[in-house]
Amino acid sequence: MSKTLYRKSEMTRHNSSCCGQNRSSLHTTGFAATAEPARPSHQPRFVVVFEYTGATGLHAVGGSTGQHYRWSQSGARVAVDPRDRVSLRAVPQLREVR
Numbered sequence: 001m002s003k004t005l006y007r008k009s010e011m012t013r014h015n016s017s018c019c020g021q022n023r024s025s026l027h028t029t030g031f032a033a034t035a036e037p038a039r040p041s042h043q044p045r046f047v048v049v050f051e052y053t054g055a056t057g058l059h060a061v062g063g064s065t066g067q068h069y070r071w072s073q074s075g076a077r078v079a080v081d082p083r084d085r086v087s088l089r090a091v092p093q094l095r096e097v098r
Contacts, residue, residue: 047079054093063087 052058052071060069062084069078069088077097080088088094 046082048082048085049077049097050080050088050094051075051077051097052093053095058091058093060088060091060094 050069050071052074054071054074057073057076058071060071061067062069062081064083064087065081067081067084069080069084071078071094085096089096
């Protein structure tokens with residue numbers, strides 16, 4: 001899901017004294033899209049990956065962000081917000097992959 005920032009450009013108006021003849025000179029500029037999509041402030045610039053080594057599945061909540069993470073089976077890998085890295089390292093069945 002990408003979002004686009006919009007920037008309001010200058011509103012320009014050319015007045016014409018003659019009724020109807022110079023209507024095409026009346027020009028208004030609205031919004032112009034920027035080239036780079038916005039990055040929400042809560043979205044990390046990088047992620048870390050944790051692999052589950054237990055026998056069944058696991059649900060964990062990140063200590064810093066409160067984000068819920070789910071590993072469905074042994075060997076499952078989940079991308080994790082780096083701010084939750086420390087709290088998830090404390091879980092015995094999780095190991096950091098990268």
